[in-house]
Amino acid sequence: MANTYTHPDPQEFNLISILRAIADPVRLELIRHLHQLGEANCSTLLGSRPKSSMSHHFQVLRESGILHTRIDGVNHRNTLRLDDLEKRFPGLMNAILAASSGGSRP
Amino acid sequence: MANTYTHPDPQEFNLISILRAIADPVRLELIRHLHQLGEANCSTLLGSRPKSSMSHHFQVLRESGILHTRIDGVNHRNTLRLDDLEKRFPGLMNAILAASSGGSRP
DNA sequence: CTTATAGTTCGATATATTTCGAACAATTAG
């Protein structure tokens, strides 16, 4: 297992990468859940999905800059990088977290 | 050619569809360009790309609710649905239009 | 009617993404 992670700096955040990371049902749910919990490890957010799938989604979120993963023993604790996101793309995460995901389109 | 278009109602807008529509380099550029011009037909925004590609991108943007296409003779004039978007997802388009698309600096 | 312009639709190909199981790695407990 990787025992370190690299996180992009805010100035490296790319809008398209960020939007692509968010524009997935699993990851959007993960983001909302994480926002409520404040911090969570992968297992907490597993649901019924395999670990490898979740690991992939966390990687996408991490590499785009949406979350930070802190290694704490055997647990990898994730937090949203709300401050960094706000600095780089003001209002964006607020709008997304405030949105009701709703609608009837697939 | 279709001589009418159907546009979704704001209450049908889906966050993931909207984000996916925006999260593409060609379409994001199209959105920004359209925001500056106010209204434009497909050809105006063609650049060097084939019409069929552009037609596809306009379709994605239209069906997600991001733009409205008005048929005016042989021209199909597109406008961003900023008011509808603002009602459904307050602050979202503002944040995206305000963002410098950015990435690593030179 | 003929030609030109604007844009769509179709079909094919290429590329990305998602999903998952299996094997592996790191840490902690016993």
Add this chain to the structure above:
DNA sequence: CTAATTGTTCGAAATATATCGAACTATAAG
């Protein structure tokens, strides 16, 4: 050391998306 827990990495399969040329449709102009 051994076992248990947490998460990553690898590889394969399925699905989605982007791109483009060619044929087509609709409207307008001559």
